[in-house]
Amino acid sequence: MSRIKKILRRALIALALPGVLVTIFGCHLLQTFGETPDADAVAAYEKLPYFRDGHFQSPEALPYDPERVTGGGPAGWSRFLLPNPHAPKTPLPQVALNAASFAPLSADSPPLAAYWLGHSSLIIELEGKRLLVDPVFGNAAPVPGIVRRFGAAPIARDQLPALDYVLITHDHYDHLEYATMRALRGRETRFIVPLGVGGHLRKWGIPAERIHEMGWGETFEENGLRIAAERTIHFSGRTFGARNTTLWTSYALKGRQRRVFISGDSGYGEHFKDIGSRHGPFDLAFIEIDGWNPGWPKTHMFPEEVIRAYRDIDARAFVPVHWAVFDLARHPWDESINLIADLSARAGDVKLLTPLMGERLTPDSVTPQWWKREPLEAPPPPAEQRELPDAPSSP
Secondary structure, eight states: OHHHHHHHHHHHHHHHHHHHHHHHHHHHHHHHHOOOOOHHHHHHHTTSTTEETTEEOOSSOOOOOGGGOOOSSOOSGGGGTSOOTTSOSSOOOBOOOOGGGSOOOOTTSOSEEEEEEETTEEEEEETTEEEEESOOOSOSSSSTTSSOOSSOOSSOGGGOOOOSEEEOSOOSTTTOOHHHHHHHTTSOOEEEEETTTHHHHHHTTOOGGGEEEEOTTOEEEETTEEEEEEOOBOOOOSSGGGTTSSOOOEEEEEOSSOEEEEOOSOBOOTHHHHHHHHHOOBSEEEEEOOOOOTTSTTTSOOHHHHHHHHHHHTBSOEEEESOSSOOOSSSOTTHHHHHHHHHHHHHSSOOBOOOOBTOEEOTTOOOOOGGGGSOOOSOOOOGGGOOOOOOOSOO
């Protein structure tokens, strides 16, 4: 009889185990999704000109034309599960970092330095303050094995240096990572985020008093640093049902001597000229360059539009971001940077900085074209996107 009981017990455990695992996984998944704004927050947003019917509105429409979607590889979400035809064939070079790589900041520190950590993740040191921007160190999806990285980040979460501020541009998975926010919750740092994104952070254990949410045109000022949140043409959402329930922004950082622009994700529009006129000139700009496609022409910028945006904001130099880590479009991983480098060289008035991931840089840095190990074989963008913008008339 006891043997029969043992067999039944083992059978029950075997039957129950999958259910337990599914429950645990489901709870974890719900956590990574975050939290949509509550009724009080939505009521406050209703007063904003760019919020309507429960959703934030992009400055310009984001058209989608499946007939014009171009690029190689399988279509649809299945491509994120299959071997990546767009990935680099060999590991990309980088400079490995750890906590000891960063000296304490003081009044004697250089006024501006930065580290590109891959994709849109940055560490910016501005006049004695250290800011971490859109930190993502794992995959760009809520579950493992989807939207995989091309390679490991140049620094681990537990090796991040002392931070004054964490800036988030929007809540997409390639910009806002659950595991990293959880790792940072015990630090004494401020989190500067767009409207509605604070709900995600509070759900993940970050105290509300350390979160500052901003709408377009709003500013945060503290100890000589001014952070302005500005418009972008994009969208938000960590689930299909939460699209545009949180805001997306760019940032203009102003110290006493130096200014920095962070584009976030954006299609090209007149907002760049407005940002340049009100906040420029910028000593350094971080501008997204990847993820464009004729089928969704306003979600990200085409290469020619990146050059136009650089001029519009009046930047002294710019670092391309939003590339070299994830396959989020339908073009080879190095197509955008090759086109950007070519356009910059032909323009003559564009200072392009292309550091290795993890490499320290300043606006005066000279950087190599390290990605040239692999030739560009993909066809160029459509003819209507190939016109180089006119150079400015002033020197």
